[in-house]
Amino acid sequence: MPICWLVSEDDCHKPIQLHHQQSLILGRGPETRIKDQKCSRNQVELKADCNRGFISVKQLGTNPTNVDSVVVGKGNQVPLKPGQKLYMVNQLYPYTVRFTEDTSTWGSAGERSKPTKRPHQRDSHGHKEENESPASKMSTPSYTEPESNGASVAEKAAPGKAEPAGHWSQGLKVSMQDPKMQVYKDEKVVVIKDKYPKARHHWLVLPWDSISSLKVLKREHCELLKHMHKVGDKMIQQCSDAQKLRFRLGYHAIPSMSHIHLHVISQDFDSPCLKNKKHWNSFTTDYFVDSQDIIAMLERDGKVSVKEGTGELLKLPLRCHVCHKEQPTIPKLKDHLKIHLPS
CATH class of the missing domain: 2.60.200.20 (Tumour Suppressor Smad4)
Known part of the structure; x- marks a missing residue:
């Protein structure tokens, strides 16, 4: 082909x-x-x-x-x-x-692409992940993503072949097909663990159907989204900390990764992978839209609309999601969050 x-x-x-x-x-x-x-x-x-x-x-x-x-x-x-x-x-x-006819060439004259440097790793929102510490490597399965619209590269390019630029956005599609990455699957969806979890528990629920983003959803997708939510609830119920921790299920309003995915994330935000303001605000402001609100919007309007200026929410000051007290830095915020962790 x-x-x-x-x-x-x-x-x-x-x-x-x-x-x-x-x-x-x-x-x-x-x-x-x-x-x-x-x-x-x-x-x-x-x-x-x-x-x-x-x-x-x-x-x-x-x-x-x-x-x-x-x-x-x-x-x-x-x-x-x-x-x-x-x-x-x-x-x-x-x-x-x-x-x-060959991945190592492009152009009508068959000009050979030069091997590219391995891209920075990115998390499930397209944010760069640098100097990953051993503490960030969890024992349960995680996903690995090629780079383009939001994740990371784990496999090296095959010898003699150039690694094409611009496809980390397709990483979720690669990971969801890998049995080693899957923690649950059925005929409609698969669940993988976020490679860079922003909390103690952080899963992604993805449909097998090819759905690129919230923007392409239609009313007929409501049942699928309800099933994704139901599966997310199952993941919470089987979690050992389910009685101690609060969870949210939702979508990023402007995701970087291609292929729609539901985040199931505990609200402790106790993770070494939570490193900057964008990480924090992407889960604690209106940038993160509750799953049930997306379903309700789709049932009501037949589409999902994102408010103008939503991207600016990532620049808001750091505020505790529990008591709303503003913190000057991520380290200060993490110290503050300890007072809200369950004993």
Whole structure:
């Protein structure tokens, strides 16, 4: 089967590999190096058909994405074929699509990609994880993610093959298929443990169905989300600390990882992997939306809407989620949280 590559015409970064019939969401961020605020972090959803030789482009962002001179339009989908140009936003940041027969080459002339350096590891929200300490390695199974829209690389590239840039967002899809990573599964969902848990207990519930993000959910997904919530409750019930600790089940309003995932997380936040303000605010502000609220919104409106400015919540001051007392630093916050831990 041919290999599909998305190639920056501005040569801003190495080609991004698109896997056959797997959705990839791109926009403003490190994988594209686009910093333009008019480009959403989730600007486009791309899906390659390697057999038929084209990419489906769906515009998710508010500002226009173009294929050649045609505006895609928010929520609309158009094909991108070799020879055409994709403009990420406002006729800027051009890309082309190319299909090759080998993962070690790309481009019509068969130009060989140079091996890339191994990316930084990232957690399930796309935040970089550096200098992982031994204390952060839990005894129960965890997931490992290739880099692109939110996680980490655990496997080294095969000898003689370049490691394509820009696919850590697909990491959850890799991990959920690995029996070693699975702590529960049924015909609808699989549960894996967060590789960088932000609390004593932190699982991710993922559907087998390919659903890239909250934005693509429709009313008919309500039953699936209810089942995901039910499975999350099961994980809590089998937990030895279930009677001592409080738990929340919810979704990040603007996740970095492609493939929808429900967080099941204890509220002690007692973990060496909780390192910065973004980690904290992503779980203790309205950036983290309760599972039941997402289901209710979907039942009521037939879609999930994210409030404008939600991303700014990650910059809020550090406040204790129990007593709401502001703390100056993460170490001070962690010391403070000890007074709220169960005895």
